[in-house]
């Protein structure tokens with residue numbers, strides 16, 4: 001039987017189909033249907049998928065959810081970008097299709113497994129993945145498995161504190177990594193570094209990257225500072241877990257060439273001397289399918 005991974009994002013839903021041996025057979029994506037009723041969103045997602053690939057041919061399905069959940073029971077405590085709160089996802093899914101096997105995880109943990117599965121040849125013994133997008137997600141793989149709890153998703157790297165009483169974060173606290181390095185939050189500190197003529201503007205992270213790439217010094221300084229902020233959280237991860245490999249994925253990982261200088265400065269300052277150089281850092285390209293690939297791989301574990 002085939003396996004399917006479904007990564008439900010705030011904007012797009014990505015689907016990956018693989019054989020029982022883990023070989024990718026196909027991928028597609030579509031705009032996530034919007035409804036204030038989560039059940040309507042789910043029934044619509046299943047209808048769209050079934051129209052592209054018959055669900056009856058699928059033995060196991062893995063769902064990547066952008067939020068906090070109970071993986072064992074497929075219960076979503078909150079997924080802010082989807083507007084879900086206390087939503088019994090597994091129960092609702094079973095109402096619309098009799099899946100033989102269903103598994104659930106946080107989307108960043110699925111992305112981490114997707115990155116891990118994409119390694120050809122020798123795979124890292126442990127791997128931390130940070131998804132740098134609108135917000136910041138994290139996942140950790142150890143010995144080929146998602147580092148996880150059955151009753152609640154973990155490794156919320158976006159909420160590692162990098163500044164006491166710092167900028168406000170969507171989680172309600174202050175000073176989280178996400179409040180500095182999430183694309184939606186960058187302007188909150190970077191705006192002050194814009195040239196005077198731009199001070200009242202809101203530039204996207206992509207636009208700031210273009211400016212830096214074009215040689216604008218102010219934009220280069222912003223990315224250096226971005227790297228310094230990111231490096232503080234990465235150092236904490238290294239000091240706790242010393243992952244063999246740390247991988248950045250997501251839209252902002254494309255700006256790595258601009259922020260790696262600041263990142264390096266921060267890592268040298270904050271990583272314990274004995275741990276320096278033990279965690280390799282890289283960027284994973286082809287990021288949009290990685291969560292769905294990981295969700296499909298998760299059904300085979």
Ligand SMILES: [Zn+2]
Pocket residue numbers: 158159169170171172173176178
């Ligand atoms: Zn937070």
